């Protein structure tokens with residue numbers, strides 16, 4: 601996307617988010633309820649189909665356009681940004697690797713924007729050690745039977761489709777598409793959380809869950825490759841959510857300090873306040889550059905994409921945490937109250953350092969690539 605179209609798209613997303621998403625953000629958080637109004641609004645804007653190829657009925661939007669969408673949503677409502685991102689994370693691997701029959705069943709109907717999806721990777725025994733998973737899928741007659749438990753699954757109780765990583769061999773894993781009405785599927789209790797409270801999180805439990813043969817996504821035993829590829833992309837998307845939160849918090853701090861008076865002048869006239877604002881803006885812009893660079897690398901199949909996506913996710917999530925904390929501080933006591941959005945933004949920011957790989961896992965990925973590059977003289 602050239603710079604001009606990028607800014608036009610951002611502007612339309614900004615207007616849309618301000619009008620259709622922002623008014624509900626505090627309500628989703630307070631009432632801890634799924635962002636139904638946002639889902640309805642995504643339909644108006646055609647946002648769900650943005651991330652899918654034209655061959656499956658999507659708009660074929662590149663990673664940068666998806667990043668812009670999640671960034672602008674995250675700027676006003678992290679829960680809404682996450683909801684859209686997880687629908688994509690669940691369905692895009694099926695669109696990319698699924699058989700024509702599975703794409704017809706799952707992906708094409710989802711382009712209308714009515715389908716909710718989950719991606720089920722994490723288990724009670726661990727999230728960082730992703731491929732140490734215990735959930736098993738075994739052949740049974742002309743289908744599959746899944747047994748196991750997935751933990752902390754976003755959209756859990758609200759999804760129509762669950763994309764599930766399961767063990768299919770001693771050292772092999774595969775992806776499966778499970779429908780909410782498949783026998784043997786149930787949920788744990790809905791978790792209560794620090795932030796992104798509108799987004800439901802729960803265990804997804806498979807007890808002799810039976811699936812027809814064609815629900816295997818792509819090739820048998822290719823789950824590792826499919827999910828490794830997908831994580832590069834979803835880490836950039838979480839970076840976008842984090843960046844949006846940071847941008848929103850920075851703007852809240854600028855607006856508040858422009859209005860609030862102390863010592864006979866607005867806070868914005870105090871040099872130390874301006875110093876904080878400068879640092880917050882610089883960190884946000886640095887994260888943005890890295891994120892857009894990673895997005896291009898993903899679309900160009902650049903071998904550096906995985907490292908750049910980890911850098912972008914790490915940079916944007918740590919920036920979101922720091923900027924929201926500083927923005928709250930600049931609000932003084934008011935920042936601590938739920939009358940202002942900044943305390944919600946700070947609570948929402950924390951999760952971006954955790955899901956889709958905790959910060960130290962991103963550091964390990966980055967360091968491994970740096971060592972390889974330097975030691976090989978590349």
Ligand SMILES: Cc1cc2nc3c(=O)[nH]c(=O)nc-3n(C[C@H](O)[C@H](O)[C@H](O)COP(=O)(O)OP(=O)(O)OC[C@H]3O[C@@H](n4cnc5c(N)ncnc54)[C@H](O)[C@@H]3O)c2cc1C
Nearest residue numbers: 719720721722726727728752753754954955956957958960
């Ligand atoms: C609200 C929420 C929503 C989520 N949504 C989803 C979802 O939709 N789908 C899904 O599959 N998962 C989801 N997750 C799970 C999330 O991806 C995991 O929680 C995350 O990957 C961390 O795994 P863990 O919680 O098992 O932590 P652990 O792996 O136990 O790690 C705990 C800590 O140990 C340290 N650590 C672990 N390994 C290393 C290492 N190798 N080197 C250095 N330090 C290390 C880190 O400090 C880390 O923070 C969600 C989680 C939450 C809280």
